[in-house]
Amino acid sequence: AKDNQMEQSDVKCFVQQCGDQTKALFSNPRGIKGVTCLGRCKGEQACATRCFAEYGSEDLNEWLSCTIEEHECVKVPKNVDNSAEDVAVPNALAKFDPSSLIGKWYKTDGLNPNYDLFDCQSNSFVAAGGDGAATELDMGIDFRVLRPQESGGGFWENSLTEHMVVDAVSNGDNPTGRTMHTEGKMYGLKFNENWYIVGESDGSKDVPPFKLVAYKGHTLQGNYEGAFVYAKEPVLPAAAIPAVRDAASKAGLDFDQFTRINNTCPANTKALNDPTAGTGTSTTDWIDLVVGEGGVID
Known part of the structure; x- marks a missing residue:
């Protein structure tokens, strides 16, 4: 898809280089429906996420990885400039106590409609560092993907885990200025993502607990970014909004643009x-996706 920075496809490659993955995917109608669904999206992120919600599977994940990333059956531009990902967001915390994230947080407000605004979002953090410290975190992610009303309405539940490495720890070397980072695969493609915590409250001074997070990431298709607010309640308390608004402004963000x-x-x-x-769709059919720029073809 031109808008998604993907170019021509080598159909022979699908069979010669990714024959096993192609056979596994297209051996059942559900796999065919998944590819067809993604093709119709033409790179539109919300549409692609719904396709994975309904048709996602490990077979689809492996097929996209093989045909796009490993053997380039679908060509993508080389040497894409991802340097903006490593440019710190203004006012990012130089040092951060990762133990303050331990526990459950709700995503209450988001900036980017493609990544941040799914319904019923909560993240739960546990320490994953081998030394017992919270220098690495495992993040449980829960959210709903809505099916459009014109398609019958309803929703799909999603639950997955992401591993975070904390950079902004005491005495740590952090040349990128990021608070933490993660990497992995989404929709069969590798991704890298940097998080910048640009504001927080521990609940003192009559300001309810919150974290304001900006992020920048990339896949083979290019860069993406956004921002969101964590709170301990499903709705950001009114008493926290002035502090969130102030932190957003200092980071070059406009809280009025959040939803x-x-x-x-x-x-x-x-x-x-x-x-x-x-x-006909069960939880065992879901792939371990992370919401972000999707690897889709047309």
Whole structure:
């Protein structure tokens, strides 16, 4: 897809270099539907995320990895400039206590509609460092992907884990200025992402706890960025908003441009990935995706 920075496809490569993955994917109608769904999205992120919610599987993940990244059956530009990812966001905390993230946080407000605004978002952090310190964190991620009403409505539940390495620790060497970073695969493609915590409250001085996070990342397709607010309640408390607004301004962000995330999470409708809902999609079919720039083709 031109808009998604992907170029011509080498159809022979699908069979010659990725034959096993192609056979596994297209051996059932669901795999064909998944590729067709992604093709219709033409790189539009929200659309691609819905496709993975409905048709995502390890077979699709492996096929995209093989055909796009490993053997370049679908060509992508080389030498994409990702240097902006390592440019610190203004006012990022020089030092950060990662233990302050331990526990459950709600994403209450987000900036980028492609990545930040899924319903019912919460993240749970546990220390993962081998020395018992929180210099590395495992983050549990939960959110819902809505199916458009014109397609029948409803939602898919998603639950996954991401590993974070904390850079902004005491006496640590942190030339990028980032607070923490992560890397892995999403939609079959490798990604790198830097997080910058640009504001926080520990609950003192009558300001409820919050973290204001800006992030920058990239895949083979290019760069992406956004920002969001963590709070201990599903809705950011009004008493925290002035401090969040001030921190956002100092980081070059406008809090008025953020959108409140819907964390009401109504339970009167079954998730579409519940096998009892009769959709044919179960939680075991989900891939371990991370919301970000997707590897899609047309």
